[in-house]
Every structure is written in structure tokens, then in C-alpha cells.
Amino acid sequence: MDIPHTVEARPDTGLYNAKVGIWLFLASEVMLFGALFSSYILLRVGAEAWPHGLLSVPIGTFNTVVLITSSITVVLAWASLKLGDLSRFKLYQGCTVLLALTFVAVKSFEYRDKFTHYYVRLQDGTELNGHLAGNPLNWTAANLADTNRVGASITFHPDAAGGEGEGAHGGHAEPIELTAANVAKLESWGPWRSTYLAIYFTLTGLHALHVIGGALVIAYLWGPGSRMWRSDPERFTNRVEVCGLFWHFVDLVWIFLFPVLYLL
Amino acid sequence: MSEHHAHEIRQATRKYIYVFLALLLGTVITVVAAYVPFGSRSLNVAVALLIASAKAFLVAGFFMHLISEKKLIYGLLGATGFFFAGLMFLIVWSNADQFLSIFR
Amino acid sequence: MIGIQYGLTALVFLLLGYGLMALMRWQLAYPGQPIPVFGELLLRALGPDMADRGIMTPDLYNSFGAMHGTIMVFLAVVPLAFGAFGNYVVPLQIGAPDMAFPKINMASYWCYFAGGVVMLVSFFIPGGAAKSGWTSYSPLATVADLAHRFDGQTFWLMGMVLLITSSLLGSVNFIATIIQLRAKGMGWLRLPFFVWAQFVTAFLLLLAFPPLEAAGIMQLMDNLLGTSFFLPTGLVVSGRPLDVSGGGSPLLWQHLFWFLGHPEVYVLILPAMGIVAEVLANNTRKPLFGYKSLVYSALAIGFLSFIVWAHHMYLTGMGTKISTFFQTTTMMISIPSVIILTALFISLWGGSIRFNTPMLFALAFLPMFGIGGLTGLPLGFSATDIQLHDTYYVIGHFHYVVAPGTIFALFAGIYYWFPKATGRMMNEYWGRVHFVLSFIFMNLVFLPMFVQGLEGMSRRRDDGGATYAAGEGVYGLSLALKLNVGISHAAWLLGVAQVPFMINLFWSLWRGPKVVSDNPWQATTLEWATPTPPPHGNFTHRPVVYRGPYDYSLPGSPTDYAPQNLPA
Numbered sequence: 001m002d003i004p005h006t007v008e009a010r011p012d013t014g015l016y017n018a019k020v021g022i023w024l025f026l027a028s029e030v031m032l033f034g035a036l037f038s039s040y041i042l043l044r045v046g047a048e049a050w051p052h053g054l055l056s057v058p059i060g061t062f063n064t065v066v067l068i069t070s071s072i073t074v075v076l077a078w079a080s081l082k083l084g085d086l087s088r089f090k091l092y093q094g095c096t097v098l099l100a101l102t103f104v105a106v107k108s109f110e111y112r113d114k115f116t117h118y119y120v121r122l123q124d125g126t127e128l129n130g131h132l133a134g135n136p137l138n139w140t141a142a143n144l145a146d147t148n149r150v151g152a153s154i155t156f157h158p159d160a161a162g163g164e165g166e167g168a169h170g171g172h173a174e175p176i177e178l179t180a181a182n183v184a185k186l187e188s189w190g191p192w193r194s195t196y197l198a199i200y201f202t203l204t205g206l207h208a209l210h211v212i213g214g215a216l217v218i219a220y221l222w223g224p225g226s227r228m229w230r231s232d233p234e235r236f237t238n239r240v241e242v243c244g245l246f247w248h249f250v251d252l253v254w255i256f257l258f259p260v261l262y263l264l
Numbered sequence: 265m266s267e268h269h270a271h272e273i274r275q276a277t278r279k280y281i282y283v284f285l286a287l288l289l290g291t292v293i294t295v296v297a298a299y300v301p302f303g304s305r306s307l308n309v310a311v312a313l314l315i316a317s318a319k320a321f322l323v324a325g326f327f328m329h330l331i332s333e334k335k336l337i338y339g340l341l342g343a344t345g346f347f348f349a350g351l352m353f354l355i356v357w358s359n360a361d362q363f364l365s366i367f368r
Numbered sequence: 369m370i371g372i373q374y375g376l377t378a379l380v381f382l383l384l385g386y387g388l389m390a391l392m393r394w395q396l397a398y399p400g401q402p403i404p405v406f407g408e409l410l411l412r413a414l415g416p417d418m419a420d421r422g423i424m425t426p427d428l429y430n431s432f433g434a435m436h437g438t439i440m441v442f443l444a445v446v447p448l449a450f451g452a453f454g455n456y457v458v459p460l461q462i463g464a465p466d467m468a469f470p471k472i473n474m475a476s477y478w479c480y481f482a483g484g485v486v487m488l489v490s491f492f493i494p495g496g497a498a499k500s501g502w503t504s505y506s507p508l509a510t511v512a513d514l515a516h517r518f519d520g521q522t523f524w525l526m527g528m529v530l531l532i533t534s535s536l537l538g539s540v541n542f543i544a545t546i547i548q549l550r551a552k553g554m555g556w557l558r559l560p561f562f563v564w565a566q567f568v569t570a571f572l573l574l575l576a577f578p579p580l581e582a583a584g585i586m587q588l589m590d591n592l593l594g595t596s597f598f599l600p601t602g603l604v605v606s607g608r609p610l611d612v613s614g615g616g617s618p619l620l621w622q623h624l625f626w627f628l629g630h631p632e633v634y635v636l637i638l639p640a641m642g643i644v645a646e647v648l649a650n651n652t653r654k655p656l657f658g659y660k661s662l663v664y665s666a667l668a669i670g671f672l673s674f675i676v677w678a679h680h681m682y683l684t685g686m687g688t689k690i691s692t693f694f695q696t697t698t699m700m701i702s703i704p705s706v707i708i709l710t711a712l713f714i715s716l717w718g719g720s721i722r723f724n725t726p727m728l729f730a731l732a733f734l735p736m737f738g739i740g741g742l743t744g745l746p747l748g749f750s751a752t753d754i755q756l757h758d759t760y761y762v763i764g765h766f767h768y769v770v771a772p773g774t775i776f777a778l779f780a781g782i783y784y785w786f787p788k789a790t791g792r793m794m795n796e797y798w799g800r801v802h803f804v805l806s807f808i809f810m811n812l813v814f815l816p817m818f819v820q821g822l823e824g825m826s827r828r829r830d831d832g833g834a835t836y837a838a839g840e841g842v843y844g845l846s847l848a849l850k851l852n853v854g855i856s857h858a859a860w861l862l863g864v865a866q867v868p869f870m871i872n873l874f875w876s877l878w879r880g881p882k883v884v885s886d887n888p889w890q891a892t893t894l895e896w897a898t899p900t901p902p903p904h905g906n907f908t909h910r911p912v913v914y915r916g917p918y919d920y921s922l923p924g925s926p927t928d929y930a931p932q933n934l935p936a
Binding site for chain 1: 277288291294295315328334345348359
Binding site for chain 3: 002003004005010013015016017018020021024025027028029031032033034035036038039042043046047048185190191192193194195198199202206
């Protein structure tokens with residue numbers, strides 16, 4: 001026997017199965033991100049100092065606009081299907097994928113910025129933050145030792161006055177030479193640097209994984225999945241709607257992430 | 265797909281565009297408001313979260329059709345919201361109401 | 369089909385979990401002595417670091433303890449109660465042709481399987497399996513094995529992520545199925561109580577597991593990437609300050625863990641209550657007492673279970689206001705639990721009781737769960753919990769609820785639904801032997817633990833706290849420790865008592881007496897209105913429901929039961 005209500009709604013609930021399923025899943029996602037937001041609050045309240053201004057607001061705003069736009073394109077894609085217009089659907093659905101990829105690209109750029117930013121503690125105890133010449137990704141003291149074996153040292157460009165927490169995107173002060181001998185600790189600004197960066201990477205990283213996952217499904221429905229339009233258009237429309245609901249949720253999370261991480 | 269149905273969709277599309285514009289506006293306001301000194305830190309936080317909640321309401325209500333969705337769905341979300349609030353609030357409260365200030 | 373897969377896999381893990389405990393009990397009864405037979409095997413399999421000369425090292429004891437808990441809770445009992453019985457019986461009882469999302473169901477099983485494999489593999493990696501308790505508290509969970517990055521704890525976390533995913537997929541399926549695929553006429557208040565219990569359980573899994581998933585990701589990052597989500601500033605390990613950023617909160621882990629941990633225990637008990645209700649109604653030949661109060665109590669338990677979690681954290685230095693809040697909610701949640709137990713007890717009154725094997729287990733569930741529940745009360749009050757926290761009293765309490773509680777109910781379910789799945793009955797005589805021996809030995813194992821706990825015997829110590837008893841005047845504790853020998857022997861005999869069950873299960877598959885009808889127990893619920901075993905699509909024709917779930921012994925009726933799909 002076929003499973004009822006995959007396409008037509010059940011009379012007493014007014015819903016088709018997949019819609020119930022996706023809202024249940026979204027409820028669990030609310031709890032997942034909710035737990036991370038709760039962790040954010042606890043970590044921030046318990047911290048002695050919480051950095052401000054480490055993230056670029058213009059870039060974050062741009063990404064917010066990208067996601068909001070992708071939200072409307074995905075709902076217009078569904079509306080096109082409801083009107084029976086497959087080519088319009090493909091247009092809007094395709095735009096959504098492109099916007100999603102833009103978001104991920106910008107995020108990768110932001111991540112790279114962090115992984116090429118370094119904290120260094122010299123043997124005499126001085127602590128500096130800045131960039132290494134050539135902007136290598138995620139070096140540690142071990143990499144420094146490798147450079148030294150060739151007989152070279154590496155130039156370090158400290159940030160302008162303020163160091164960690166303020167003006168991280170300002171100019172540079174006097175460059176200094178680093179060797180394995182005069183460095184006690186070299187660490188990139190990854191999640192291990194501070195609880196702020198830890199929760200930032202976790203929240204945005206998990207969100208980005210959801211963006212990628214959602215983008216993959218949207219792309220599938222744009223491409224090979226759209227074959228179902230010919231055989232079972234209503235079921236296909238339902239799939240697009242359900243996928244759109246997930247996408248809106250991803251946008252929703254970002255609407256909260258952006259002010260919490262970038263602005264407050 | 266009747267004519268009536270198509271008309272509904274076109275009306276809905278117009279609503280989506282208005283919501284989109286409202287969201288863009290909300291984004292601008294959020295950024296600007298972050299730089300306006302409201303006096304105390306908590307007021308800035310409150311304003312930012314209020315605007316974010318408004319934007320969230322627009323996305324959930326219109327893009328996700330929650331505003332016309334069945335009771336079952338927003339009943340489920342209501343319960344989820346309650347538990348989420350419980351998780352967040354009770355953790356923060358137990359942190360505040362501590363005997364020892366080792367783990368502040 | 370998936371139900372059977374879940375069931376067999378879960379039973380294997382149940383046996384494995386039992387095995388771990390049986391080995392641990394040797395160390396408690398005869399500390400420092402090589403384990404007979406298994407000592408050699410452990411030495412060969414795990415190396416001298418873990419089982420030097422066949423003696424259980426403290427590290428091995430701790431990892432067995434942590435894995436016993438993990439395997440029993442996440443790989444045995446929940447998959448059996450929810451995955452196996454739920455998947456098999458719920459679609460049948462609501463008159464559905466299948467679960468709402470069959471492919472997601474398949475995915476959920478394979479995630480569970482993969483999670484189980486990861487957990488088992490962790491025994492054989494350098495450093496051994498996780499050894500920071502099934503609760504994996506930070507900072508120990510992160511610093512227990514700094515020598516290996518991919519240590520047992522990391523495997524545990526990866527396994528948990530897989531298991532949580534499996535759970536989430538399963539719970540979405542269950543809820544959607546129950547909401548959307550009920551047969552015509554199957555209104556909400558005509559659902560068998562078993563379905564209500566599984567429905568609430570699915571909600572608990574859906575909403576309570578994600579915070580643990582988040583916490584698991586964060587602890588994985590602490591272990592693998594050197595973050596400090598749960599590591600406080602200034603942590604010193606083995607005399608050296610740990611080179612991490614600090615600023616984290618170990619309490620955060622505890623909150624997130626127990627936010628799941630508490631609803632998890634209701635996940636363990638609710639399906640069991642559902643099974644007991646079905647078996648009791650069937651074998652008393654009368655409707656359950658207080659069906660509506662059973663349903664509302666189950667819903668109340670589900671709701672309240674989300675806001676009681678910090679009663680596992682009374683000793684973390686919480687202030688009086690928040691402690692009072694959690695004490696209050698904890699006391700409140702005992703009310704619906706008592707209502708359910710009372711309703712089930714009263715259901716026996718005036719019934720014409722058939723004492724077959726499923727009924728024996730279901731009957732035993734009632735006082736056993738009663739003991740488990742009552743012994744929870746001193747733990748729920750923070751004042752008395754100060755004395756009892758982390759002692760064997762706690763172990764006695766929760767084992768009474770899960771072992772002679774839930775597991776007895778699961779046995780009842782197996783004996784009860786075996787004829788539905790296979791078309792044959794299990795052997796009644798050996799079923800009774802299994803019951804009597806299990807009942808005796810369960811009580812001999814767990815009842816003395818309350819005494820031990822009250823005397824201050826600590827949990828999670830491979831000597832049981834013998835170092836405390838070494839001093840003069842700690843008379844009570846030395847006496848309590850002597851009970852260990854008796855408990856261990858009873859535990860081993862409990863294992864022996866399961867042998868007739870295992871033989872019965874497999875023997876009956878091929879040689880058990882065939883059932884003469886599709887409804888050998890003369891039950892009213894819909895799963896008995898379908899061919900045995902159920903075909904693809906479950907029912908030959910879509911059933912229509914005309915009556916409530918327990919129309920037994922209706923006055924004026926020719927038979928003493930009226931199936932739900934019999935027209936009024």
C-alpha cells in the first residue's frame with residue numbers, strides 16, 4: 001500500500017507529511033542553535049574581557065543582505081512552481097544557489113583573515129598580535145623552526161597600538177624578525193585563541209555547514225531533482241517548499257548571529 | 265491551478281517583496297543602532313535583539329508562511345520556544361545564583 | 369523490518385554492556401586478583417597497560433564503567449525500547465501501512481549501527497575507550513589522555529554525534545507518522561497508551577538531544593583543536609599549567625549534558641510503561657483504569673522533564689533560589705509518574721488475570737519501578753542529596769528503574785509480541801524460569817546497593833572506596849563493602865539466568881509451537897488485526913477504527929474482547 005498524505009494534505013491536520021517532518025526537524029535545530037547561543041551568553045558573562053571589533057561589520061552586513069536576498073529568491077522559486085512556470089523557478093532557484101555560494105565564499109575570506117592573524121609571545125614575555133610576511137595560514141612554532149633550518153627568519157608585522165581587541169584592522173607598527181629562538185609561543189587567531197573566537201567559529205561554522213547543506217539540496221532540486229516536475233508536479237512543488245523552509249531557517253539563524261557576533 | 269489561485273500567488277509575491285524591503289531596512293537600522301550610544305550596554309543589546317526578532321518574525325511569518333499555518337505547527341514551535349527559553353534562562357540564572365564565584 | 373534490525377542489534381549490545389559490568393564486579397568483589405578466563409583474554413586484546421597479568425587496572429575499570437553506562441543507555445535500552453518496539457508496533461497499532469519516511473528510517477538505523485561500531489572500536493585504540501564516565505564531564509574528558517589526540521573520549525564523542533543523529537531522524541519519523549498516518553477512526557483518544565508513550569518519548573528525543581549535540585561538538589573542539597569551551601583558566605594538569613586559552617566553564621558542559629540527560633531517563637521509562645499498559649490490559653481482560661489520566665500524565669512528564677535537569681547538579685555550588693526551583697519541579701514531576709503507576713495498579717483490581725510470561729514481567733515492573741521511583745525522592749531534595757550524591761545509593765536507584773524496571777518491561781514486550789513477528793509462541797515453562805531467576809537476582813544485586821550508598825560507598829571507584837574504610841571506626845562502610853561479594857555473585861547468576869531466555873528466543877524461532885490464529889492473546893489493539901507476520905504495507909485492507917483501545921469484557925458482548933476495528 002502507498003503511504004498516504006505524501007502529496008495531498010491530511011484533512012484534520014491540513015498538512016502533508018514532509019511539512020510536518022521539516023517543521024519537527026527545524027524545532028530540533030532551534031534547540032541546537034539555542035544551546036550554542038546559551039553557551040555564548042554563559043561564556044561572555046563569565047569572561048574577564050570580551051573583545052569588540054574583531055569582525056568586519058561591512059562584510060557581515062554584506063553577507064546579511066546576501067542571505068536575505070537568497071530567502072526571497074527561494075520563496076519566489078516556489079511561487080513560480082505554484083504558477084506552473086518551470087523556467088522562472090529555475091531562474092530563482094539558480095540565483096539562490098549562487099547567493100549561497102557567495103555567502104560561503106565571503107565567509108571563507110573572513111576565516112582566512114583570522115587564520116593568517118597571529119599572536120606571538122617572545123621569550124622576554126612581550127605579547128604582540130599581527131601578521132607574518134607572506135601571510136601563511138595557521139603556522140605554529142614548529143613551522144617557525146622549519147624556516148630557521150634554512151637559515152632564514154620571518155618578518156612579523158605587529159598591529160597598530162591597541163593590539164588584541166581594538167583596531168585589529170588598523171595599520172601596522174614597526175616590523176620585527178622572528179626566529180624559533182626568540183619566540184615562546186606562536187598561535188593563529190583560530191578557535192583556540194580565546195573563548196570569543198571559539199564560539200564565533202563554532203556558531204558561524206555550524207551555520208556555514210547548514211548553508212552548504214541547504215545549497216546542495218537546492219542545487220539538486222534545480223538540476224537532476226527537477227525531473228520530477230514532469231511526472232509528479234505537486235510532489236515536486238512540495239519538495240521545493242520544504243527545502244525553502246529549511247533555507248529560511250538558515251537565514252533566520254544568521255539574522256540573530258550577525259548582531260550578536262558582529263555588533264554587540 | 266485556477267485563475268483565482270494564480271491571483272493569490274501574485275498577491276503573495278507582492279507581499280514577499282515588501283517583506284524583503286522591510287528586512288533590508290531592518291538590517292540598516294541594526295547596524296546604525298549598534299553605533300548609537302544608548303547609555304547602558306544592556307540597552308544596546310535589547311535594541312539589537314528587538315530588531316532581530318522583528319526581522320525573524322517577518323521571515324518566519326511571511327516567507328515560511330507561519331502566519332497562515334496550522335495550529336499544530338505553531339503549537340510545536342511554541343513549545344520549542346518555551347524549552348529554548350528555559351534552557352537559556354535557567355543556565356544563566358544558575359550561573360548568577362552561585363555560592364562560589366570560581367566559575368563566574 | 370527495521371524494528372527487528374534494531375531489536376537484534378540492541379540485544380547484542382545489551383549482552384555486551386552486561387559483560388562489561390560482570391567483569392567490573394570481579395574487581396569489586398576480589399580487588400587486585402586476576403580475572404579467571406577473561407583476564408587472559410583482556411590481556412591479549414587490550415595489552416598490559418589495561419589488564420596487566422589479567423588484573424583490571426583502574427584505567428580499565430573506569431573505561432568499562434563509562435562504556436557500560438553508554439552502551440546500556442544509548443546502544444541497548446533506547447534502541448530496543450524506542451527503535452525496535454516503536455518501529456515495529458507503532459505503525460501497526462495506529463493502522464498505518466508504514467512509517468512516514470521509510471528512507472529516513474533506514475538512515476536512522478545505519479547511523480545507530482555506525483555509532484555503535486565507533487564506540488566498540490574505541491576499546492582497541494591506544495589509550496583505550498572513554499574513561500570519564502558516561503557523563504563525560506570536562507575538564508577530565510579533555511585531559512584524561514593528553515598523550516593521544518584521537519583518544520577514546522574523542523571516539524566516544526564521534527559515536528555520540530552519530531547516535532544523536534540517528535535519534536533525531538527516528539523521532540521526526542515517529543511524530544510525523546503518529547500525527548499523519550493514523551487510520552480512519554483512530555482519533556487521539558483511541559490510541560493505545562503504548563503509542564502515546566512513544567509519541568511523548570519521540571518529542572523528548574527531538575528537543576532534548578540537540579543541546580548535547582552542540583555540547584559534543586564543543587567538547588570535540590576542546591579535545592581536538594585545543595579550544596577552551598569547558599576548560600577554566602589556570603587549569604594545571606600533572607603539575608604543569610595547560611597551554612590553552614582558558615576562560616571556559618565546566619559547568620556549561622554539565623548543564624548541556626543534563627538538559628538531555630534528564631529527559632533521556634524518561635525516554636528510558638516511558639516506552640516501558642507503554643508496554644506494561646498493553647500487557648496488563650490484555651491479561652486482566654478489562655480496560656485500563658484511568659486512560660485519560662494516563663495520557664495527560666505522560667504529556668505532563670514530557671513537558672516537566674525539560675525543566676528538572678539541575679537536580680543532577682546540586683553539588684556544584686548553585687545558590688538556594690535556583691536549587692529550590694529545580695527541587696520544586698523535580699517534586700512536581702513525581703506526581704504524574706505516581707499517577708501512571710497507580711492507574712496501572714488499580715487496573716489489576718477486578719480483572720481476571722492470566723499469569724503468562726509477559727504478564728509476570730509486567731506485574732513485576734510495577735513494584736520494581738515503585739522502588740526505583742521512591743528511592744529517587746531523597747535524591748531529588750538537595751539537602752539529602754548532599755549525603756547520597758555519587759554513592760551507590762544513586763546506582764541502586766537508577767538501576768531499579770531501568771533494570772528490573774524497563775528491562776523487565778522489554779522482556780514482557782518480547783514475549784508478548786514474539787508471536788506477532790514470527791507466528792510462533794515462545795516456550796512458556798522456560799519463560800517462567802527466566803522470570804523467577806531474573807527477579808530474584810535483580811533484587812539481590814541492587815537492593816544491597818542502597819545500604820552501601822547510605823554508608824557512604826562511592827561510585828566510580830575501582831575499590832569501592834575501600835581506602836576510606838581502611839581507617840578504624842568506619843564500621844558501616846567496611847560492612848557495606850563486604851556486601852560486594854554477594855552482589856557480584858548475584859550479578860553473575862543474573863547473567864546465567866538470561867541463558868534460558870536466549871536459547872528460548874532462538875529455539876522458538878524454528879521450533880516454537882505455531883500460533884493457531886493471528887491474535888493468540890485475544891487482544892483488542894490493531895496490530896493483532898493483521899496477518900502474522902505482517903506483510904509489506906502492514907495491512908491487507910486499510911483498517912477502520914470503531915472503538916477505543918481496551919474494549920475487554922464489554923457487558924453483553926459474546927466474547928471477552930472487541931478488536932478496535934470491529935464495528936460497534
